[in-house]
Amino acid sequence: MVRIAMAEPRAVSSANPWLGLDIQSEWERFSQRETTTSSVWTSHVWVDSMHCAACSGRIEQSLKQHAGVLAVYASAASKRVRIVWDAQKTSPSKWFANLNEIGYPALPVTEYNAITDRTVQQRKMLWRLVVAVFCMMQVMMYAYPTYLTGSNDMTADMVQLLKWASWVLTLPVMLFSATPFLSQAWSSLKQRQLGMDVPVALGIMVAFIMSALATFAPGGWWGDTVYYDSLTMFVSFLLIGRWLDVKLRNRTAGALENMMRRLPHAVLKKNDAGEWVQIAASNINVGDILFVRPGEVFAADGKVVNGNTSADESMLTGESDPVMKAAGTKVIAGSGNLTSAIEMQVEQVGEGTQYHALVNLMASASTEKPGIALLADKVAQPFLWGVLLAAIVAVLYWWSTDPAKAVMSAVAVLVVTCPCALSLATPAAMLASAGTFAKGGVLIRRLQAIQAISEVDTIVFDKTGTLTENLQQVELAEAHPDWGSTLLLDMLATITRDSLHPVAKALHGFALQQDGSDQLPMQHWQEVVGGGTSATFTTQSGDAIEVKIGNARFCGITNEPETEALRQVYLTTGATMLARLTLSEQVKPHAKAAISQLISQGLDIQLLSGDRIAPVKNLAAQLGIANASGLQKAEDKLQHVKLLQQQGRKVLMVGDGLNDGPVIAAAHTSIAMGTGVPLTQAQADMVVLGNDIGVLVSLISHCKKTILIVKQNLLWAALYNAAGVPLAIMGLLPAWLAGLGMATSSLLVLLNALRLTHWDQLDWQKGQA
Amino acid sequence: MEIAFLLIPMAVILVFAILGGLWWAIQTGQFEDLEEEGSRILEQD
Incomplete structure (x- = not known):
């Protein structure tokens, strides 16, 4: 299954992804007309990366130069930009693209009414x-x-x-x-x-x-x-x-509301004449053929009809490995297309999708929350x-x-x-504590959480992003003695250079860090989805050798050694194994100290993860956690937490992935680590914005105080x-x-x-x- | 002390005048973004 370099649809080669917003019914959702007859609109957009007054100044400056934009008001504190523009002279997609160019990707604020209500109330x-x-x-x-x-x-x-x-x-x-x-x-x-x-x-x-x-x-x-x-x-x-x-x-x-919008606003649909046209995501129907480029998010549930790619479904299933998608396999709305462009046929839209089911599950779990x-x-x-x-x-x-x-x-x-x-x-x-926490990077959504956290006796952790970094740590486990390590590292760096796969990126980074060079002459580079990459190198004696890097199956390794690492990759030429590398997740700094501190305070610490059992157990052993389970889906986690609650335990859930959402909502109280998916943050009682798990310990003691x-x-x-x-x-x-x-x-x-x-x-x- | 008979009602009127000013300030959002506006002047466009 060689990666197919699919031609970009010609009709949209220069198109920008916000074209869907140029349909009036779409922009009406985040804009108001100045007067009923004029063509001047006021739109509100959300810019997450606007952190300071300098950013807001740059945004205002850049947008004001845009023909048709009459006025711009950017506020870094609320991360919102108000744009007054003339529909006869410009269109939303143009200034959305402009914002993206200067490094501030924006989202339309569709919940504008809710925001005004809140402002009025305040x-x-x-x-x-x-x-x-x-x-x-x-x-x-x-x-x-x-x-x-x-x-x-x-x-x-x-x-x-x-x-x-x-x-x-x-x-x-x-x-x-x-x-x-x-x-x-x-x-x-x-x-x-x-x-x-x-x-x-x-x-x-x-x-x-x-x-x-x-x-x-x-x-x-x-x-x-x-x-x-x-x-x-x-x-x-x-x-x-x-x-x-x-x-x-x-x-x-x-x-948080604005960050909940993960699905794209506009998609490319194949029309009856076989041309790609841009339509608003709300107009997708079952049976439509959509074109999804790498880096985009699937707008609907469906199946791949043309092309191969891998998808990042970690937010929906908890699976941290990219999932291979060949023609005929299912893709899920809300997951990300990682490697190549594909065509998909829509099977479910809107309320029927798994993404919506998950969102609804979270909503219903939150109503069950013990008051x-x-x-x-x-x-x-x-x-x-x-x-x-x-x-x-x-x-x-x-x-x-x-x-x-x-x-x-x-x-x-x-x-x-x-x-x-x-x-x-x-x-x-x-409120004094909430204010103090906010200054220290901890946001509180429900004040009751302070009391709840001071009472917990059991803490359930998610793994990826909570206890471990999302980065993958690479180790050279074995190297062929006859091949110089410099050459191996150079080949490793070169062969992984052009791949977008997270594992390849980790390997590339590792090789460069070990002083490898990624500039070896290389021919016939190919990437195989769900396998690895291969390329031909020329040795000093002039022989061409084909080198592969990838998983055991791809490289023809039959006797794969047992490991506690998350996964292993091989560098081979023909039947010769040149190197074996292990990838493991990096434990967050302070995680071990924080966990042992929590255990010494008499708290029961548990680990639930969607990953394979061996690496989960390994991590638990490293951190001193006695109770750990792998291969846990969202439902399993929910079941586990409910069981603990039936035993009379007070459970604190610490997670970050979207699949933790229902669990977070059902637990006695919850903390989301800030690098996680916004949806989860919206459900969690507290959000820790930093990456330091150690904050948890002082957070709990401050709640008790x-x-x-x-x-x-x-x-x-x-x-x-x-x-x-x-x-x-x-x-x-x-x-x-x-x-x-x-x-x-x-x-x-x-x-x-x-x-x-x-x-x-x-x-x-x-x-x- | 007779002046107090004038000053006390005037103070009442003054309070309502001040409240009127504050009403304008609140409704125009003067209290909603206390950090950013102060640093805005330091930025060169």
Whole structure:
């Protein structure tokens, strides 16, 4: 099966792969028309490689020179470029090609609506916060004089004016800023549940009504004390937590959505006249013949009808070897065409493909995820009932003697206990940690993951890309004694020079590194898919010898020695074996130390891989992992993790390939290593952007520290309430002191959480020899 | 002290004016990209 050099279809020889975007229905998916009649469009594209302001500057500069492009706004922080262009003068494929030329390949942002929704939501939350904080500051100013002066220092008119002014400034806080709490409390009451928002809303409402009565009808049984300052401060504190939460979630979600698009947008289809035409991927039908060039991704499931190639299916099946594809064999949408151009016949498109099945499997697995209740919520439920009960007790206790004091005491109970410290305790600590992690290259998608990770007792690792590098490590296992090693290396370097196969690339790199030269004169070079390459060299005596490099079958080796390496390749001429090389995966630096550290912490470490059993076992032995299995498909892994969970284990899954997606979604919690497929990252609770497995150890210990601080915070909040509530019931705590106590307790909680902003990623190595 | 009767309502109006300015800032996305804009000026086109 000699590789066929297929002629590139003439119709598209100079075509660019984005031509499919020039169909209006396609570009409408990521663009908006300026006005309904104009030909000016605004498009949003995602440029993953734009990292800094210099990149965005270069992009803007280059695109602005393009005829028909009216304006360009590039933002490196969001990795997005907004392009305003005229459809009569240019087309998307032209500026897509332009971006590619200058080294910034782009993707259309089709989820534009979701992104705008998120922006609007985030802005609204920030606006609520800003309104609350500004009104609070001014209300504080008005409240300050009444705290300082004696009862007769200010005229009654002045006191009344201050109250009115405070009321005016509290109105926006009540009517706008606090609405999320009020409406959530209302909906939880409708479901007959007592949420954290119920006492919050009750406190806000009672404090506001009492204050309003005291302002406009002073002298009734409700007295004449106002609580506007406590009220606005309280709302502001709560909103800070909410806003940080929204911001964090949006940042991670936006980045990942765009990377999920792996399938090509446009393909080459053979039309009825036998010519190749560019069509949008969404227009592919079953039975179409498509032309797929090397380096492209298959857009649909189907079978090869013409040509030979190898495909990279590692993301879908976990198989790290390229899979040989001859005429008649199946290819899978989402896998990559590696070596040569082929023609394929489409058998499944869109929802019917294996790629979509996998995506759906992930989606359904994620809905099965065990919900982890926040620690505070567990404490909150009985606490909330306690608070309400205490408030009622206070009212009953004082009602007969002094109704004003009764309601004041009840408000004091609600304000002093206003579960501010309690509701801040968990998010403050978790957000502090999340921010610290983000700076250290660890992104968190679900805050609950911090708690989940602190509780795990079993860690399941994927192999490739997680514990090992994707690069292949080459070793010269055997060399023919009669052939000089320089000549062997030169031949090895030369014969592997022109192949795109990952193994050939690894061998080529190895030979060059050993000072081999890839410039030997060589004739008749051929590459055989699923075998190797062969070529003819001329020796110094003038004889032509045919040299082959490849697997045992290709080189005619019958007695292949047993090995723990991932695979073996041979360099032969005729029946003589010149050299035997082994390829193994390179274990990541720190992997061994990190694993032994984790084991010493009492964690059960397991290894699941889609690769052959021997190399997996070998790697496990190297790293000291007792429990390792090879040949695991996505379903097997899912089964394994579910079994562990049924035994009551809390499983942390660390993976990177797309086939880990369902497992990652089903596990108690999960971490994706950043070089993996974006889809998996979208499912994983945390994403480690670096390549260092050692971060895991410090990550786990920092999560434990976070939960410790959460518990301290909760304990502090509980003690504070235990002291404050009796005083408030006794009527010994004026509302302003209750407000001050509430603020102080919240502040202490925040300061305690700030201790989490220090994270030494390398501290785990200190205990190592 | 009579001036306080004028200053207090004025302060209330000022707060609303400041909030108006902040509303504009938020809606035009002034707070959405705090790192990049600062370094943009250092880049030569």
